[in-house]
Amino acid sequence: MSAFADRLIEAVRLRDTPLCVGMDPFPDRIPALFGGGLRAIEAFFAEILEIARTRAAVVKPQIAFFEALGPEGYALTKKLTAEAQAKGLLVILDAKRGDIGSTAAGYAEATIGAGGFDADAVTVNAYLGRDSLEPFLALARERNKGVIVLVRTSNPGARDLQDLTLEGGAPLWTRVAEMLAPEAKRLEGESGWSGLMAVAGATWPEEAAKLRAILPTSLFLVPGYGAQGASARDAVAGFVNGEGGVVSSSRAVLYPPAASEARTLDVWRAAIADAMDAANAELRAALRP
Amino acid sequence: MSAFADRLIEAVRLRDTPLCVGMDPFPDRIPALFGGGLRAIEAFFAEILEIARTRAAVVKPQIAFFEALGPEGYALTKKLTAEAQAKGLLVILDAKRGDIGSTAAGYAEATIGAGGFDADAVTVNAYLGRDSLEPFLALARERNKGVIVLVRTSNPGARDLQDLTLEGGAPLWTRVAEMLAPEAKRLEGESGWSGLMAVAGATWPEEAAKLRAILPTSLFLVPGYGAQGASARDAVAGFVNGEGGVVSSSRAVLYPPAASEARTLDVWRAAIADAMDAANAELRAALRP
Numbered sequence: 001m002s003a004f005a006d007r008l009i010e011a012v013r014l015r016d017t018p019l020c021v022g023m024d025p026f027p028d029r030i031p032a033l034f035g036g037g038l039r040a041i042e043a044f045f046a047e048i049l050e051i052a053r054t055r056a057a058v059v060k061p062q063i064a065f066f067e068a069l070g071p072e073g074y075a076l077t078k079k080l081t082a083e084a085q086a087k088g089l090l091v092i093l094d095a096k097r098g099d100i101g102s103t104a105a106g107y108a109e110a111t112i113g114a115g116g117f118d119a120d121a122v123t124v125n126a127y128l129g130r131d132s133l134e135p136f137l138a139l140a141r142e143r144n145k146g147v148i149v150l151v152r153t154s155n156p157g158a159r160d161l162q163d164l165t166l167e168g169g170a171p172l173w174t175r176v177a178e179m180l181a182p183e184a185k186r187l188e189g190e191s192g193w194s195g196l197m198a199v200a201g202a203t204w205p206e207e208a209a210k211l212r213a214i215l216p217t218s219l220f221l222v223p224g225y226g227a228q229g230a231s232a233r234d235a236v237a238g239f240v241n242g243e244g245g246v247v248s249s250s251r252a253v254l255y256p257p258a259a260s261e262a263r264t265l266d267v268w269r270a271a272i273a274d275a276m277d278a279a280n281a282e283l284r285a286a287l288r289p
Numbered sequence: 290m291s292a293f294a295d296r297l298i299e300a301v302r303l304r305d306t307p308l309c310v311g312m313d314p315f316p317d318r319i320p321a322l323f324g325g326g327l328r329a330i331e332a333f334f335a336e337i338l339e340i341a342r343t344r345a346a347v348v349k350p351q352i353a354f355f356e357a358l359g360p361e362g363y364a365l366t367k368k369l370t371a372e373a374q375a376k377g378l379l380v381i382l383d384a385k386r387g388d389i390g391s392t393a394a395g396y397a398e399a400t401i402g403a404g405g406f407d408a409d410a411v412t413v414n415a416y417l418g419r420d421s422l423e424p425f426l427a428l429a430r431e432r433n434k435g436v437i438v439l440v441r442t443s444n445p446g447a448r449d450l451q452d453l454t455l456e457g458g459a460p461l462w463t464r465v466a467e468m469l470a471p472e473a474k475r476l477e478g479e480s481g482w483s484g485l486m487a488v489a490g491a492t493w494p495e496e497a498a499k500l501r502a503i504l505p506t507s508l509f510l511v512p513g514y515g516a517q518g519a520s521a522r523d524a525v526a527g528f529v530n531g532e533g534g535v536v537s538s539s540r541a542v543l544y545p546p547a548a549s550e551a552r553t554l555d556v557w558r559a560a561i562a563d564a565m566d567a568a569n570a571e572l573r574a575a576l577r578p
Contacts, residue, residue: 024392064388064395070404071364078360096388098414099353100444103313106353115359125387127416127439129446150416155389157418160468164461167454172461179449 003189004090004120004146005219010191011057011090012243017280018236018287020092020221021052022250023061023080025069029255033265038072042079048254049084051269055276058090058120058246060221081117090120092221092246096150098125098132105135112136112145121146123199123221130179137196141186146195146219151176151211154201154224173207177214184218193244194218200238202230202247208238220245226252226279232286242287249279292478293379293409293435294508299480300346300379301532306569307525307576309381309510310341311539312350312369314358318544322554327361331368337543338373340558344565347379347409347535349510370406379409381510381535385439387414387421394424401425401434410435412488412510419468426485430475435484435508440465440500443490443513462496466503473507482533483507489527491519491536497527509534515541515568521575531576538568 001007012018025041034040052059061080066073081091097107109115111122124136126149136147152162152173162173180196187195194217200208202224211220225235226249235247256275262268290296301307314330323329341348350369355362370380386396396413399405413425415438425436441451441462451462469485476484483506489497491513500509514524515538524536545564551557 062392062395064386064392064399067399068395068402068405070399071360071367074363075360096414097353097385098387099385100442100446103351103353106351106357110353110356110359113357116357125385125414125416127414127450128442128444129449129451131444131446131449153389153417155417155420157389157420160418160420161416161461161465162418164464165456167456167458169456172450172453175453176450 001144003144003187004140004195005187005193006189006191007120008058008090008146008195008219008246009193009243012246015055015057017055017057017283018243018246019056019276019279019283020058020060020246020248021048021056021253021276022094022248023048023059024250024254025065026255029260031260031262031268033262033268038069038076041069042076045080046083047269048272049087049089051272051276053087053089055273055280056089058092059084060092060094060248062094062250078117081119085120092121092123092146092148093117093119094123096123096125098128100128100132104132108135108139112139112143114143121148121195121197123148123150125150126176126179133183137183137186140195146187146197148197148199148221149176149180151198152201152204152207153199154203154230158201174210174214177211180218181215184215188217192217197221197245199223202235205234205237212238212240212244222247225249232282236283236286239287247283253279290433292433292476293429293484294476294482295478295480296409297347297379297435297484297508297535298482298532301535304344304346306344306346306572307532307535308345308565308568308572309347309349309535309537310337310345310542310565311383311537312337312348313539313543314354315544318549320549320551320557322551322557327358327365330358331365334369335372336558337561338376338378340561340565342376342378344562344569345378347381348373349381349383349537351383351539367406370408374409381410381412381435381437382406382408383412385412385414387417389417389421393421397424397428401428401432403432410437410484410486412437412439414439415465415468422472426472426475429484435476435486437486437488437510438465438469440487441490441493441496442488443492443519447490463499463503466500469507470504473504477506481506486510486534488512491524494523494526501527501529501533511536514538521571525572525575528576536572542568
């Protein structure tokens with residue numbers, strides 16, 4: 001198996017889009033067509049994955065929403081991860097885990113390990129320091145997986161800590177990026193891109209350019225496009241020559257208005273395909289100015 | 290039901306110890322007496338809880354290790370949480386969750402919500418900013434639960450980010466504490482203590498005193514005592530008049546050498562009780578100088 005970065009960039013090139021479909025189950029927004037309960041969520045995402053397989057490079061289950069449904073929801077994440085992979089999609093598990101030593105190794109095993117979700121990549125929180133990343137990096141290197149570190153997020157509260165000015169004048173988030181820089185090589189593939197990725201919120205396009213300078217080979221995971229208000233052009237601000245990461249969209253492609261009004265599965269399918277196609281058209285236009 | 294802080298401090302006073310028994314399942318270290326697989330882990334902790342109920346104020350399942358065992362391990366955490374509560378123990382779920390908006394609300398529901406683990410408190414990572422804490426605080430206030438924020442951890446890598454000097458000269462972790470200070474009142478109980486707790490690593494006793502000055506009413510969760518090398522006296526450095534939080538010990542009380550050599554359940558039980566009693570004797574001595 002090739003390096004995660006190579007598999008990701010190849011998937012982006014093949015579909016000609018950096019679209020990452022976020023898998024956020026909102027039971028209230030899943031059309032009645034699918035029935036109710038966990039089975040509705042399972043059926044809903046089975047359809048979403050089928051529509052996404054030719055339209056997105058990668059999917060990103062947001063495990064918080066599955067965990068909120070109880071242990072059965074957690075187990076469903078594993079099932080859907082395997083289903084997405086069987087359809088040829090890469091899976092980024094959005095879990096934002098972070099701990100130290102053997103505990104971090106536990107999370108690494110649970111997310112990208114053979115006995116856990118066996119996802120292709122996982123998001124992690126590095127507030128605990130470099131040693132908290134090591135078990136993830138080691139397992140990712142061994143198993144050709146990716147590790148995606150929260151650097152500069154897309155929420156208003158990102159200002160509270162991430163933007164604090166350090167002695168010397170740089171904001172905290174740049175130090176997080178600098179901490180990653182020496183490790184990027186460990187997950188670099190033949191494409192030259194690294195699977196030690198950074199979360200770079202689309203709502204901060206100027207920061208994305210700065211982050212690209214600190215981490216020239218790291219692929220970016222860009223949240224905040226669509227429902228969170230950032231434009232496609234903002235979302236790709238950290239890209240270079242038309243590539244450099246994936247752009248996540250969840251609610252805009254899972255719950256577009258036309259889909260919520262659909263009374264038949266075919267109408268719903270067409271509405272979802274339209275929403276993904278529209279996102280792709282916007283992203284392609286932003287990448288070819 | 291009374292505020293989490295009141296329930297915790299009452300439990301500490303009743304057992305006359307701040308001991309928090311960490312529940313870290315290491316399958317290789319669980320004696321053969323218990324059999325193998327998940328059932329061994331379940332049986333092991335059922336015994337641990339029975340021994341701990343009169344010797345510890347609170348228990349702390351480390352969910353990373355359960356997640357590493359797959360979805361069945363995750364489900365087991367819920368079962369053990371309910372079992373501990375049925376035995377009169379409070380449960381801190383050590384999950385170090387952190388995300389934004391509706392995603393953070395998902396984690397809050399999953400950990401301290403009625404549809405999730407319904408634990409008494411949960412550990413969270415605040416790198417994403419104040420807005421990432423809000424859903425936890427709101428649910429905790431509503432349900433008399435606790436929220437425990439990582440401020441200054443006990444690992445060497447804590448220096449990488451938490452200790453960075455901000456413009457003006459203060460380390461980053463003090464700013465995290467300052468961000469919590471205005472919120473502490475929301476989770477204060479009649480005891481005067483707040484269930485908006487802070488993680489204050491025992492390996493940094495001087496920082497604990499500083500942290501106490503910034504957060505005078507917040508109870509502390511102190512990791513790092515025992516296996517991580519901090520003394521009982523270091524562990525209670527942030528306490529005031531003999532109280533102010535709980536001190537976590539995992540491996541030292543779960544896997545003491547005498548227990549691993551035990552060939553009968555009675556011998557094993559006595560070894561575990563001895564290890565907890567020894568921790569309590571040390572902690573009591575440290576608190577009554």
